[in-house]
Amino acid sequence: MKNEERVVIAGGGLAGLRAGERLRELGFRGEIVIVSAERHLPYHRPALSKEAINGELVASDLRLTISRELDAVWRLGTAATHLEPDRRVVGLPGGEELRYDGLIIATGVEPRHLAGAPRQDPRIHVLRTVDDAIAIKQAINSTQGLVVVVGGGLIGCEMAASVKTMGRDVAIVSRSSTLLGSAVGKNIADTVTEAHRVRGVRMAMGVKIRHWVRQAGGVAIHLSDGQVFFAAVVVIAVGASPSVAWLRGSGLVLEDGVLCEPTCHVVGGSDVVAAGDVARWPNLRFGGQPRRVEHWLNAVEMGRAAAENLLAGRENSRPFTPVPRFWTEQYGMRIQGSGLPAMGTDTTTLAGSQKDHRTITGFISDGRLVGMVGLDAPTAMIKLSTELWRQNRVTASGPQRRPPQHVPHTAAPQDAPRSVAPAQVAPAPAPVAAAPSRPRESVRFEAPRTRSVPTRSEQSQRFEAVRSEALRLENALLREAATRVEAARSDPGPTRTQFSDPVELPRLPRQQQESQPLPLPPSHAPVVRSRGQGRSLARTGPRARPR
Structure with missing residues (x-):
């Protein structure tokens, strides 16, 4: 077996974590390097606007469990600076270059800027990371005045509800006439809006912010309808933008995220896939128009699918066609x-x-x-x-069969050429309407064995x-x-x-x-396409390398 192969995962969030775990499940024995701009290991992000704000959970409670089988090199607090696909290099701070055989882009999103907002003011916050949540919680606990949430989407509404349960006065400023806009339909949007109103949340709906006036005791927010909110703490929650600045100049298509094929393979890249909030791909189940999906469960499923298709190779990959869910x-x-x-x-x-x-x-x-x-x-x-x-x-869609499974076998003697018997591919079964999951058949690579497979730990x-x-x-x-x-x-x-x-x-x-693991589909032959030629990298099964 050869251990010099390396898969780099750019992004240390949920999608990157699940992609790395899936690589190990499928038997990848090479090096996995996870490059993350955050200084924390992956954590439960949906709780940031709820339990982490109202005090039900502290930062240590949010940490996700990481399988010991992952055996990855974590580069925390290290943001990728650029990508050179032709050289297969990810740039890191200080001029460091990290070479890869396969790359998974999972850098997620970053809070969208609100034009005119004085972001340099310490009383004005955004929410994306656990550090942001800690800063907001500390600001709320150390002040007595009004908390203003700018934005009436999911994060804004969750934030306002959490602050209200803490007994604080809170206001929501939104350009939409109802909370959650068209994301949930008029009936549910009206019910949610009324739920906030009857609990005393001050509502400024269908308005724009005209001026920000920073003063000693707070920030005055002048609205287009003449209202003025004097806020002790402001939280801006007006959406998010894909984190793709480090990919400028790479030749990839970056309009509203990283453009991918239906199989998660990045358009314009070789042995590069993308997953999670940053990826824009055509879901063939819903018309095939490229879209991004910013949901927690989608990050789990797409991270795993991207890892599978990276190992399977472009020609043998299956389209990623989920039914997204959110809550x-x-x-x-x-x-x-x-x-x-x-x-x-x-x-x-x-x-x-x-x-x-x-x-x-x-x-x-x-x-x-x-x-x-x-x-x-x-x-x-x-x-x-x-x-x-x-x-x-x-x-x-593309092929609907699972890529072939790999039967672990020991390495051949050094003087003998490496050989793998040709795959015997079974015909794909007809689709069954009753079962919306992917086909379950498997095809195996058979190769001669020189000795028995070692016993697993x-x-x-x-x-x-x-x-x-x-x-x-x-x-x-x-x-x-x-x-x-x-x-x-x-x-x-x-x-x-x-x-x-x-x-x-x-x-x-x-x-x-909300962090339950998904059922594991059968493993298949992990294959990474090498540089410039069609060889398959050797694998020996899902054992972790000795520590």
């Missing part, structure tokens, strides 16, 4: 979304309750359900998700046991989904669902329920 919680109300609601040109009520505010809004495009958002309706969202998958099948055996259990659970869920689809076909029922009486469901702690 938010404010004042105990839980909002869950699925699909791409932004694609919808019309909305309809898929489910509703006559007793309370629970509802599900469907988003329609060309007569097809492309997204749905539910308010306090988790059970109904699960039931209706099958219909969302059914109406958005992948119609134009106890740690690797535990890892394999967890993997097997995840596969078993995944298969059970697929069978259940297939049963539901068949039942729906035989008895479609009404198009509008009425909820039953509320049922108290068991709830995991937030950090656990």
Whole structure:
């Protein structure tokens, strides 16, 4: 086996972490270097605007568990400065050059600047990192005046709700007439807006900021409707921009993120993939228009898919075609979304309750359900998700089979040439509408063995046991989904669902329920395309290198 191969992951967030773990699961034995501008190991970012602000969690509680199998070199506090794809080099501060055989771009996003805002003022904050959250919390605890949140999106609303639960006076300034805009539909947006208003949140909706006046006791914010808010603390939450400045001059397409093919391979790059918030790719399940998806679960799934396709090579890669999901919680109300609601040109009520505010809004495009958002309706969202998958099948994609698996074998003698038997590729099965997951067949590379495979360590055996259990659970869920689809076909029922009486469901702690690992699909032959030629790099299975 050759250990000099190196995969560089630019970005130390969730997408980069899951990509690195997936490389090891698939048997990559070379070096993994993770370059991160942050000085912290990966942490639970959705909690920054909620539990980290109101004090339910401290910074150490947010840290994500990192598998010991990852065995990566972490370059924390080191931002990538430039990329030279022709030389396969990532530039680092001080003129350092980091060579790679494969590159995963996962640098995420950075807070968008609000024109005219005096960002140099210590009372004006943005929220993206755990350090930002700590600074905001300290500023709130050390002042007594009004806290102004600029922005009425998911982060802005979560921030305002968290500050209000701390007993502080808070105001929201938004250019939209309702909170959350068109992201959740009018019914849910009106409910959320009213929830903030009845709790005493001061609302300035449909306005623009005309002037910022910095004074000794605070910052005066003059609005277009004549109102003036005198703020002790200001949090700007007006969206985010892809972190691509370090890629300028690389030859990659960087309009609204890193442009990728459906398989996550970066357009204009060789052996380069992208994942997470920074990646803009055509999801063939939803029309194939390149888009970015800034959701936590998408970072998990895309990081893993990008790692798989980097190892499989461009020709053998499968398109990444997820159904995105997101969530938010404010004042105990839980909002869950699925699909791409932004694609919808019309909305309809898929489910509703006559007793309370629970509802599900469907988003329609060309007569097809492309997204749905539910308010306090988790059970109904699960039931209706099958219909969302059914109406958005992948119609134009690359190969739908899994890349071949690799049978570990020992290295041949040094004087003998390395040889791998040709892959026997089985025909791809016909798509099954009842199961929206990817095909499960596997094809194996068979090669001669000169001696038995070494016994795995106890740690690797535990890892394999967890993997097997995840596969078993995944298969059970697929069978259940297939049963539901068949039942729906035989008895479609009404198009509008009425909820039953509320049922108290068991709830995991937030950090656990939103960081659950995904089921692991079967491993396949990890192959990295080498420079200038089509050789495959040697692998020996998912064992971690000795420490």
